[in-house]
Amino acid sequence: MPDRSELTRPISEHFRTVLGRLPTGVVVVAGGDREHPSGLVVGSFMSVSLEPPLVAVCVSRTSTSWPAIEAEGRFCANVLGEGQEELARRFARSGGDKFAGVGWSPAPATGSPLLDDVAAWIDCRIYQRYEAGDHWLVLGEVLELHGLAESGALVFHSGVIRPLS
Ligand SMILES: Cc1cc2nc3c(=O)[nH]c(=O)nc-3n(C[C@H](O)[C@H](O)[C@H](O)COP(=O)(O)O)c2cc1C
Helix, strand or coil: CCCHHHHHCCHHHHHHHHHCCCCEECEEEEECCCCCCEEEEECCCEEEECCCCEEEEEEECCCCCHHHHHHHCEEEEEECECCCHHHHHHHCCCCCCCCCCCCEEECCCCCCEEECCCCEEEEEEEEEEEEECCEEEEEEEEEEEEECCCCCEEEEECCEEEECC
16 A cells, blocks of 8 residues: 555655665766766666667766766766675765776777776767756767676665665
């Protein structure tokens, strides 16, 4: 039975709690200036189209990292794997040098940061950006991608980042 009080409360009060029941992946979207890269954690990453190959991500308009990423027109989506919880927490904080001490190399197509030991990476150029309330809905055109079959996944569920296994 639904909790009747949830049905009468304003949507904004329980939006996060209810949508948090949907497990998502944990992805670091990274790009920007090659000397001073930028990145943030998102759970809103998804595949969209095969022809052309497109992915989507929703980025808050309050993101301090996104403007620098968008300015370069490219990003690498780093799918975090088991054991990378600390990396997730680091990129979920605003401000500071998030890349200090983090191992990465330039992704092959765009040169965006490809973090060491991620479960998968998707190297993209920004294809379209749409207004979506307090977020941007961003489409990326996939130029290169790779995944490690043996890597375990990290998931975000009910406000907690945890390994899938
Ligand atoms: C698991 C998880 C998923 C998140 N998903 C998103 C998301 O989809 N879009 C978004 O804009 N922020 C998302 N965030 C919040 C950002 O990571 C957070 O606001 C971060 O501080 C933004 O950093 P920035 O100001 O450097 O851009 C998520 C955070 C966590 C922990």
